[in-house]
Amino acid sequence: MASCVQCNKPLVWVPFQGPLRTGKILAVSGEQPEFPENQETPDDLWLSCGCHWHWDCLFDEAEDIVLSLKCPVCDTHLATNEPGPSATNPVHHMNQGITVLASYTSQHGVQPNIDLLPDLTEESYMKSHPEVVEARALFIMAKNNQVVDMMELLAQAPHEAEDSVTLGLNNLLRFQNPLEENKSLLHVAIEQGHQDTFYILLFLASQLPDDAFPRSVHVATQQSGMTRPPHRPHPDIRSLRDSNGETAEDYARKQGGNLEWLAETGLFTPAKEAAEASG
Numbered sequence: 001m002a003s004c005v006q007c008n009k010p011l012v013w014v015p016f017q018g019p020l021r022t023g024k025i026l027a028v029s030g031e032q033p034e035f036p037e038n039q040e041t042p043d044d045l046w047l048s049c050g051c052h053w054h055w056d057c058l059f060d061e062a063e064d065i066v067l068s069l070k071c072p073v074c075d076t077h078l079a080t081n082e083p084g085p086s087a088t089n090p091v092h093h094m095n096q097g098i099t100v101l102a103s104y105t106s107q108h109g110v111q112p113n114i115d116l117l118p119d120l121t122e123e124s125y126m127k128s129h130p131e132v133v134e135a136r137a138l139f140i141m142a143k144n145n146q147v148v149d150m151m152e153l154l155a156q157a158p159h160e161a162e163d164s165v166t167l168g169l170n171n172l173l174r175f176q177n178p179l180e181e182n183k184s185l186l187h188v189a190i191e192q193g194h195q196d197t198f199y200i201l202l203f204l205a206s207q208l209p210d211d212a213f214p215r216s217v218h219v220a221t222q223q224s225g226m227t228r229p230p231h232r233p234h235p236d237i238r239s240l241r242d243s244n245g246e247t248a249e250d251y252a253r254k255q256g257g258n259l260e261w262l263a264e265t266g267l268f269t270p271a272k273e274a275a276e277a278s279g
């Protein structure tokens with residue numbers, strides 16, 4: 001069996017050697033992984049240079065790859081398009097339509113022509129910004145409507161940042177992802193139509209009155225031992241805008257149906273406008 005150019009071990013997946021890497025499952029399958037027990041599953045990332053890597057071994061080198069756009073072992077250029085003049089900013093590469101194509105064989109079969117650059121850029125960004133690791137985890141949970149996991153993570157966070165590697169609850173709730181058009185968690189929850197998730201976010205990070213929430217939200221927050229943190233001086237999560245200037249309310253109206261109806265009730269209207277409308 002072929003082996004990984006980096007670690008020389010067979011190209012099979014060994015579970016629980018470390019944290020789940022960026023994109024490995026979510027980008028490939030869009031669903032939760034099904035890990036067969038006691039069974040070898042392939043883990044073969046085949047780059048355009050011809051080198052075969054384990055996903056994790058390649059992603060350990062993410063910072064170098066997004067800057068050089070070369071295979072760390074054979075030094076071959078991996079980008080399909082030449083980087084433009086401002087090639088020192090990794091996020092810039094993604095915006096220039098540059099891709100790093102590979103074929104990945106996993107338990108889900110063979111995925112030819114997947115673009116690794118967005119995931120490599122994200123991995124690299126996370127390594128240089130350790131304080132956003134929790135925020136990134138929350139975004140994945142919000143996308144998957146993992147309310148219980150979100151509550152567990154949030155319940156452990158201090159209300160405010162205590163050091164350079166902790167954002168604190170209030171900043172975590174309002175984090176805007178620079179790798180995803182500056183969307184907030186609320187944008188993501190509405191985009192996915194996850195009602196449980198956006199009610200929890202509104203409960204913890206908006207100025208909506210307590211009686212605006214379904215009983216299930218009160219129960220869920222009580223069970224996790226959380227109370228509504230004071231917002232000030234933080235903004236209402238509903239007032240955050242993505243890089244196109246759109247609020248969560250704009251997203252809800254675009255979604256139509258029940259979300260549009262909820263938007264009509266003012267659920268996603270930031271507090272200031274709501275106060276003006278009623279007064």
Ligand SMILES: [Zn+2]
Binds near residue numbers: 006
């Ligand atoms: Zn390896």
Ligand SMILES: [Zn+2]
Binds near residue numbers: 073075
């Ligand atoms: Zn190579």
